[in-house]
Amino acid sequence: MVESLVNPEDLAFSESERAAVYRTIAARRDVRRGFIVDRPLPDELLQRLLAAAHSAPSVGLMQPSRFIVIRDLATRKEVHNIFEEANLQAAATYSGAQGEQYSALKLEGILEAPQNLCVVCDTQAARGHRLGRHTMPETAAYSTVCAIQNLWLAGRAEGVGVGWVSILDPVRLRAVLHIPEHILPVAYLCLGYVDQFASAPDLERFGWEKRVPLSTAVCYERYTEETAS
């Protein structure tokens, strides 16, 4: 056992530190527009973001996440083609005004963001010796999502926009990025400096959906159905 406990009083966060954390959480956005095409992230900044992701919790300390940094435009064009096809198919499932609204939405910044990042999970990794995964093996992939959220928040604090693109056929994405069968693609992210951060989610600003109040999301002692907001 390594003796590494620290007195909590030494570690209490100040009011301004707490405020910074809450500000970051509130100001984080899913960014799809406004990436500054010709201003790639300095490598040391990218490494800070990846380190934030890498220090996320993981079930059994299995550390199953891997990060594929993609800067090559040819690769991004291939991924963009995959998006375009999946997005046309998705658009075809809506009709009327909703279909028009969907088609007008900007849902990714694959070509504008100078860095893309595919975050994958080695769900069968030996590391961690399966601790915590006997009953809920899905926690391996969940660990990778924790890493993504760390990166998203660190990005916001650094002025870096992050957008998650899920409108992609995973099979085709695997082929382009040489991701083997036993590795799970969890997220495809667009990363870059942005000209601005919106104060509300794009999907709310453009009328697709509204945020509901916290009270609708909380219940006590046992599950109860959501009440109308």
Added chain:
Amino acid sequence: MVESLVNPEDLAFSESERAAVYRTIAARRDVRRGFIVDRPLPDELLQRLLAAAHSAPSVGLMQPSRFIVIRDLATRKEVHNIFEEANLQAAATYSGAQGEQYSALKLEGILEAPQNLCVVCDTQAARGHRLGRHTMPETAAYSTVCAIQNLWLAGRAEGVGVGWVSILDPVRLRAVLHIPEHILPVAYLCLGYVDQFASAPDLERFGWEKRVPLSTAVCYERYTEETAS
């Protein structure tokens, strides 16, 4: 369209704010021991943590997460029984020194943490109109994990320990908390003030697993196998 853009210069984070975010990410721990049993969280603090979770990103702005706050000791005892049984079964899969090591680990604080929180996902929710879920429907559950990581970080900044217990039979957990078939239990968390935060993960301190360097987790342009650390 709601006009809600803000000049980014007005929103740049200060160096000390960025440092606070990175400090929180680095100091966050999966807490299983040291909860202060007789010091429940004030309700306004719990609401701040839940609000942090609720403001996480969600695919298509579907906001699928719901939070079941559990304070009742009888309920926590039922959940603890579920843990005990699953943990015995898990322990039986290890042998020799590893089996002894496993059995000596403290892996949950269900009875010591005055608040437990079950975080569930309504994976079929109509909200969001399926945007982003045609090709990767698992992003609904991933949205809920983003919410959990927000809460975890906000908790650390508030001096609140958060521990994720995955050693539970989800079927029995559903029964105790009245979670219907169409709602997915994503995480069972223990929340409370703690007497200290360790400076390294418990599983590393007690010799179960070691953290690997970031370099092992990053590759470029295409997936490549992890090299030995």
